[in-house]
Amino acid sequence: MISLADIEAARERVDGVARRTPLERSRTFSEMTGADVHLKLENFQRTGAFKIRGATNRIATLPAEAREAGVVTASAGNHAQGVALAAERAGVDATVVMPKFAPVSKVKATRGYGASVRLEGVDYDEAQAVAHQLEREQGLTYVHAFDDPAVMAGQGTLGLEIADDCPDLDTVVVPIGGGGLISGVAVAVKERLDDVRVVGVQAEGAASAAASLSAGEIREIKGVDTIADGIATRSIGEEPFAVMREYVDEVVTVDDREIALALTLLLERSKTLVEGAGAVALAATLSEAFDYEDDETIVAALCGGNIDLNRLGTVIRRGLVQMGRYLKLTVDLKDRPGELERVSSIVARAGANVYAVHHDRTSRDVAVNAAELELELETDDAEHAASIVEELEADGYEVEVLS
CATH class of the missing domain: 3.40.50.1100 (Rossmann fold)
Incomplete structure (x- = not known):
């Protein structure tokens, strides 16, 4: 404790x-x-x-022999950077094992602070297993991300x-x-x-x-x-x-x-x-x-x-999407001139801004005499988004909300 x-x-x-x-x-x-x-x-x-707080305190308390040998750790990113900078400030060599899918920005930052980085495993726990192996093989001190007083x-x-x-x-x-x-x-x-x-x-x-x-x-x-x-x-x-x-x-x-x-x-x-x-x-x-x-x-x-x-x-x-500020939906259209303009007019009258449009009439899931329109809309709030769907459905369109 x-x-x-x-x-x-x-x-x-x-x-x-x-x-x-x-x-x-x-x-x-x-x-x-x-x-x-x-x-x-x-x-x-x-x-x-x-993470820089804990890493600094841990490395500062290392005996001279351990500081000379260097440290190793595993991290998804933040602890990696903390150990890298704390070790650099203390003049201690650091090796950091990060999961293969760790954010690129965190990997680059860790290397930028002077640590040697290895990408191993799909998550923190697999990366940690590799780090412990290096600890045993090279006589390094393991700086745990959390399980250390x-x-x-x-x-x-x-x-x-x-x-x-x-x-x-x-x-x-x-x-x-x-x-x-x-x-x-x-x-x-x-x-x-x-x-x-x-x-x-x-x-x-x-x-x-x-x-x-x-x-x-x-x-x-x-x-x-x-x-x-x-x-x-x-x-x-x-x-x-x-x-x-x-x-x-x-x-x-x-x-x-x-x-x-x-x-x-x-x-x-x-x-x-x-x-x-x-x-x-x-x-x-x-x-x-x-x-x-x-x-x-x-x-x-x-x-x-x-x-x-x-x-x-x-x-x-x-x-x-949670705020109701972004709406992605599909609308089933008859494949005839003027349908796309008709839908666009409804959206415009409702005051939504069109972010992206995808018009498809060749998909296997679309009938021969029909087309599928996918819209991404910028909306004001959840109530506004719901009103757009209601207006399209009131005009006879079948609408599916995707997000």
């Missing part, structure tokens, strides 16, 4: 490497929820995520900052992957402040923590499937599990649609870019995945901002 003293000692080691990130009240999300919502902007952290204490420095900047805190909402962050934050805020609730959030496609806490033992899931790749682990760690059982009050889940919506709202309303894992705490708050009172002071930890640009467009599109 880590203690408040461990976390305070870690802050001295981390200071100068990790930044003290802002904590800001959000009027937008406070109005949307009725609570007093604050955002811990850890996406502004050096390397773009909180020194790493947990380093992550807990984020909790000290929250406690300092928001002494009236009622609830802190923290993402859970392996549990290193929430365990450190939970100890920090609960030992520093009175009557604080700690709520953990996992992606629905990588939810092992709630089952583990309910069972009283760690439960591993068979696989992970979520846009929140930064918290896509099959199980929580043993060290964090022990802390979570004592300090974490509740664990909830959010699905990818809710994550995409929170990410899109942060980008549009707060001009803040986060990755999927960085959006889950706000997603849980917006979706009321946990109960809270009006005017309750809530801090949502935005734990990372390293989203791959190739994925960003897809995630934003999902968010727009």
Whole structure:
């Protein structure tokens, strides 16, 4: 079990490497929820995520012999960058094993911080197996992403900052992957402040923590499937599990649609870019995945901002669908002159903007005397999108909403 003293000692080691990130009240999300919502902007952290805190503390505590031999780790991206920069700042060689499908931006950034990168396995757990093999073969020190007291204490420095900047805190909402962050934050805020609730959030496609806490033992899931790749682990760690059982009050889940919506709202309303894992705490708050009172002071930890640009467009599109701002549909047409113009007129009168059009009359699924029109529309909100479908159907068209 880590203690408040461990976390305070870690802050001295981390200071100068990790930044003290802002904590800001959000009027937008406070109005949307009725609570007093604050955002811990850890996406502004050096390397773009909180992982630099734990990695710095772990490497700083290595004996001289271990520093000379070097370190190895496995990561989907954020911990990789944290270890790479912490090792570079400490003059220690670092090897990082990342899954083959890790975001390209994170792979490039990790190499840019000076680490040797190997791409192995389809997910974090397979990459970790390779890293442990290198640990044994080359005599390296393994820097675990979460299952290490020194790493947990380093992550807990984020909790000290929250406690300092928001002494009236009622609830802190923290993402859970392996549990290193929430365990450190939970100890920090609960030992520093009175009557604080700690709520953990996992992606629905990588939810092992709630089952583990309910069972009283760690439960591993068979696989992970979520846009929140930064918290896509099959199980929580043993060290964090022990802390979570004592300090974490509740664990909830959010699905990818809710994550995409929170990410899109942060980008549009707060001009803040986060990755999927960085959006889950706000997603849980917006979706009321946990109960809270009006005017309750809530801090949502935005734990990372390293989203791959190739994925960003897809995630934003999902968010727009949730907001009713993007509508994709198909309309069955008679294959005769003027039909396309007729549909276009209905859409124009409804005030929608056409993003893309695909007209097909050669598909096997389309009758010989018919055509299929696929439209992608920019709409105002869900009510506006529904009204467009209603107007098309009222004019006799068969409509299928695709998203």
